[in-house]
Amino acid sequence: MTYIVQAGDTLYLIAQRFNTTVNAILALNTQITNPNLIFPGQVINIPSQTSFCPLLRQGDRGSSVTRLQYLLSFARYNPGPIDGIFGPRTQSALNAFQFSQKELERTGVADPATWAALAAECQPRSETITYVIRPGDTLFIVSVRYNVTVESILRVNPLITDPNILRVGQIINIPPSAKSH
Known part of the structure; x- marks a missing residue:
C-alpha cells in the first residue's frame, strides 16, 4: 500500500502506525537515501500487513477497524456504529475496555496486548484448528475472532x-486464515 507523508511524520512513527519496521519501509523505498529526511506530501510504500491485528488509533479506517469494533461490541463495550472508522466512540469504548483489564495499559491504541485481551487471532494460519464453543458464541463472533468467514466455517463443519x-462445549473446526480480509 502507499502512504502520503504528513507533517510531523518520521519513518519510525510511520512504521509503528503500520505495525512494521523502518528497515522494511526502507527496503520498499529505495528513493529514500536519508531515513531521517522525509517530506510532507511524499508518497512512500508500506509493507503489507503480516498480522491481522495492526496497531490502530483514532483516525484510522478500514476492515481492521471494523473487526476491532465488532470485538469491542462482543465484549460489551459499545464502539458506536460498526463502520470501519476509528472515531471518538470507538476510542471511548477501547479506553473503557483497556481500563477494565488489569494487565492492559490504557493507551487508546489497539496494540498486540489489547487484541489478545479481545481474544483475536492475529497471525495467519495455514491449517485447520479446533475450537470449543463458549457461552455467548455465535458463528459470526467466532468468524470475527479468527478472521475467517462464517461460510468458510460451515464448509469445514x-x-x-x-x-x-x-x-x-461443541467442538468445531476453524479453517485456515492465510489471507487478510
Whole structure:
C-alpha cells in the first residue's frame, strides 16, 4: 500500500502506525537515501500487513477497524456504529475496555496486548484448528475472532445443519486464515 507523508511524520512513527519496521519501509523505498529526511506530501510504500491485528488509533479506517469494533461490541463495550472508522466512540469504548483489564495499559491504541485481551487471532494460519464453543458464541463472533468467514466455517463443519444452533462445549473446526480480509 502507499502512504502520503504528513507533517510531523518520521519513518519510525510511520512504521509503528503500520505495525512494521523502518528497515522494511526502507527496503520498499529505495528513493529514500536519508531515513531521517522525509517530506510532507511524499508518497512512500508500506509493507503489507503480516498480522491481522495492526496497531490502530483514532483516525484510522478500514476492515481492521471494523473487526476491532465488532470485538469491542462482543465484549460489551459499545464502539458506536460498526463502520470501519476509528472515531471518538470507538476510542471511548477501547479506553473503557483497556481500563477494565488489569494487565492492559490504557493507551487508546489497539496494540498486540489489547487484541489478545479481545481474544483475536492475529497471525495467519495455514491449517485447520479446533475450537470449543463458549457461552455467548455465535458463528459470526467466532468468524470475527479468527478472521475467517462464517461460510468458510460451515464448509469445514458439514455436521452443522443449523448455523444458528451451537452448544456450549461443541467442538468445531476453524479453517485456515492465510489471507487478510
